[in-house]
Amino acid sequence: MKYFIGIDIGGMSLKTGVVDTGGRILQKETCRTNPDRPHGEIIKDIFELCVLAAKNAGLSQSNIAGVGIGSPGTVNPEKGLITFSGNLNFKSVKITEEFKKHWDIPVAIGNDADCAALGESQFGSGSGSKNSITITLGTGIGTGFIIDGKIFTGKDGEGAEGGHTAIKLGGQKCGCGQKGCWEAYASATALINQTKLAMRKNPESLLCAVAAELGKVSARVAFLAMKKGDKTAERVVKNYIRYIGAGIVNLVNIFRPETVIIGGGVSNEGAYLIDSLQKYVDKNSFGGALNTVPVIKQASLGNDSGIIGAAALIMKQTS
Amino acid sequence: MKYFIGIDIGGMSLKTGVVDTGGRILQKETCRTNPDRPHGEIIKDIFELCVLAAKNAGLSQSNIAGVGIGSPGTVNPEKGLITFSGNLNFKSVKITEEFKKHWDIPVAIGNDADCAALGESQFGSGSGSKNSITITLGTGIGTGFIIDGKIFTGKDGEGAEGGHTAIKLGGQKCGCGQKGCWEAYASATALINQTKLAMRKNPESLLCAVAAELGKVSARVAFLAMKKGDKTAERVVKNYIRYIGAGIVNLVNIFRPETVIIGGGVSNEGAYLIDSLQKYVDKNSFGGALNTVPVIKQASLGNDSGIIGAAALIMKQTS
Numbered sequence: 001m002k003y004f005i006g007i008d009i010g011g012m013s014l015k016t017g018v019v020d021t022g023g024r025i026l027q028k029e030t031c032r033t034n035p036d037r038p039h040g041e042i043i044k045d046i047f048e049l050c051v052l053a054a055k056n057a058g059l060s061q062s063n064i065a066g067v068g069i070g071s072p073g074t075v076n077p078e079k080g081l082i083t084f085s086g087n088l089n090f091k092s093v094k095i096t097e098e099f100k101k102h103w104d105i106p107v108a109i110g111n112d113a114d115c116a117a118l119g120e121s122q123f124g125s126g127s128g129s130k131n132s133i134t135i136t137l138g139t140g141i142g143t144g145f146i147i148d149g150k151i152f153t154g155k156d157g158e159g160a161e162g163g164h165t166a167i168k169l170g171g172q173k174c175g176c177g178q179k180g181c182w183e184a185y186a187s188a189t190a191l192i193n194q195t196k197l198a199m200r201k202n203p204e205s206l207l208c209a210v211a212a213e214l215g216k217v218s219a220r221v222a223f224l225a226m227k228k229g230d231k232t233a234e235r236v237v238k239n240y241i242r243y244i245g246a247g248i249v250n251l252v253n254i255f256r257p258e259t260v261i262i263g264g265g266v267s268n269e270g271a272y273l274i275d276s277l278q279k280y281v282d283k284n285s286f287g288g289a290l291n292t293v294p295v296i297k298q299a300s301l302g303n304d305s306g307i308i309g310a311a312a313l314i315m316k317q318t319s
Numbered sequence: 320m321k322y323f324i325g326i327d328i329g330g331m332s333l334k335t336g337v338v339d340t341g342g343r344i345l346q347k348e349t350c351r352t353n354p355d356r357p358h359g360e361i362i363k364d365i366f367e368l369c370v371l372a373a374k375n376a377g378l379s380q381s382n383i384a385g386v387g388i389g390s391p392g393t394v395n396p397e398k399g400l401i402t403f404s405g406n407l408n409f410k411s412v413k414i415t416e417e418f419k420k421h422w423d424i425p426v427a428i429g430n431d432a433d434c435a436a437l438g439e440s441q442f443g444s445g446s447g448s449k450n451s452i453t454i455t456l457g458t459g460i461g462t463g464f465i466i467d468g469k470i471f472t473g474k475d476g477e478g479a480e481g482g483h484t485a486i487k488l489g490g491q492k493c494g495c496g497q498k499g500c501w502e503a504y505a506s507a508t509a510l511i512n513q514t515k516l517a518m519r520k521n522p523e524s525l526l527c528a529v530a531a532e533l534g535k536v537s538a539r540v541a542f543l544a545m546k547k548g549d550k551t552a553e554r555v556v557k558n559y560i561r562y563i564g565a566g567i568v569n570l571v572n573i574f575r576p577e578t579v580i581i582g583g584g585v586s587n588e589g590a591y592l593i594d595s596l597q598k599y600v601d602k603n604s605f606g607g608a609l610n611t612v613p614v615i616k617q618a619s620l621g622n623d624s625g626i627i628g629a630a631a632l633i634m635k636q637t638s
Binding site for chain 1: 393403450462464466471472473474475477478479480481483484485486487488495497562565568569570571572573574575576577603605606609610611613
């Protein structure tokens with residue numbers, strides 16, 4: 001049996017996991033990132049966390065066949081480079097080369113959202129499909145594209161920004177500076193804004209009571225109030241689902257994948273959300289039922305998708 | 320020297336050309352399609368046109384290393400199948416198999432817009448770039464994606480419908496039945512509609528005089544009237560260019576290609592159009608100048624792109 005280590009670098013925490021060829025995590029270790037440090041210190045911590053994970057899994061370093069790294073920001077996998085990562089203060093860091101100074105082992109690097117997509121595609125909800133898109137509905141919208149079993153990112157890892165495609169040109173302002181991006185309509189943040197607007201316009205709606213109970217207006221408020229029979233909440237949710245659906249249809253018409261995987265906090269709404277999106281895509285994608293409509297699924301690896309995906313990255317390169 | 324034959328099947332005419340490995344056409348032959356006939360008759364005509372082209376190029380059939388076919392509609396290249404083509408009355412036609420009954424030679428098949436994209440990518444304006452998008456602005460909007468030198472169409476050739484991605488959800492009605500598609504804003508047909516609307520609202524504008532001179536409202540009217548200094552025409556053109564640009568930015572943010580090639584009738588507006596689009600994409604694509612912005616170019620192969628691209632298809636498969 002071969003073993004790999006997947007590394008998920010985040011602005012808050014560093015995570016490493018020993019992963020087998022079936023995508024199962026044997027052992028996980030984690031520590032704080034403290035991102036303001038020089039990058040050399042962070043890379044040394046990552047290395048030490050890898051050694052610890054191997055040891056606690058009952059393995060020696062020689063049992064590990066390779067290491068995969070998932071990083072936020074723009075990553076150039078061919079050059080082993082983190083070009084830019086706001087969360088990390090990393091600029092043009094040759095992470096592959098620097099990691100190998102500590103441990104001379106095959107190392108692969110990818111963007112964290114792309115690694116998550118690869119993880120879901122290989123060992124999660126996309127398992128068995130060669131072409132899948134993983135959409136993460138969180139603060140923003142992340143999109144990871146798997147084509148023919150491989151991560152697709154466009155030139156120098158600068159593409160795959162599906163969240164920043166206009167679905168309503170000139171519409172809602174987006175964090176990227178443009179107006180009308182999908183992210184500005186269908187992220188969790190957008191749902192929160194849509195919920196707040198509905199609360200102001202309909203102070204009598206259950207939205208307000210539910211938000212008061214939760215102590216804040218979260219992305220869950222509209223879904224919870226709808227389940228209690230509130231009509232305003234139902235309108236907010238249906239409209240929001242239409243926004244998510246419209247962006248999915250755009251991607252389906254271009255990529256025509258076999259599977260579309262929905263992750264991120266909003267995906268916890270589960271069957272109701274997934275079924276509604278499936279209906280929308282069935283009805284609205286180009287050619288309708290004449291063409292092959294992809295299956296919409298909820299992501300299944302949760303927070304481990306980054307570790308498992310990073311491990312999958314190096315598995316592919318060393319197989 | 321190896322020679323190939325490229326075949327461009329159209330609803331009006333069948334075109335074949337003998338093409339060398341440099342993408343040059345040595346000899347072209349053409350005949351009417353008469354698309355209402357049984358498909359067997361059309362395929363026999365295509366074969367005979369190939370033989371004629373080879374003969375008139377001074378070659379024997381044994382000098383031809385392979386045949387590439389570009390067809391409108393949905394094509395499944397792996398199965399050698401034309402799934403559906405409205406223009407041709409073809410349904411589930413095993414064209415590779417049927418062609419080989421006449422001539423047992425390597426045969427490749429692709430969608431005609433994809434072949435044109437491959438032709439431009441290999442031997443036209445995209446020459447030298449591994450990743451390019453060819454956008455055809457005509458009656459509709461065709462999009463052909465070349466990733467790593469190969470045509471990308473999504474599962475079973477059913478993707479690559481960039482014209483049918485919403486840029487204004489719920490907006491202008493599109494021929495596909497949806498509202499707000501890029502095609503409904505940025506095709507030549509859309510420009511004609513936008514010109515007509517401006518003429519009705521501004522009967523004093525030069526648009527009306529130019530249209531009267533041409534005898535119709537074509538896609539050229541707005542560009543011509545703008546060049547004569549008409550302000551209404553300038554507004555129409557600038558708005559139209561923004562619509563084209565917005566769709567290009569969406570594709571750039573996802574694919575981040577090296578080159579974007581503009582073809583179709585509208586592309587004859589040349590430098591003014593191309594330069595304006597370049598400025599739009601430079602300014603509005605994700606990450607702006609921090610990322611690699613693709614070069615926008617006018618298509619260079621004209622009506623021969625289909626023949627040359629179909630030949631390029633089989634060159635790739637036999638090399």
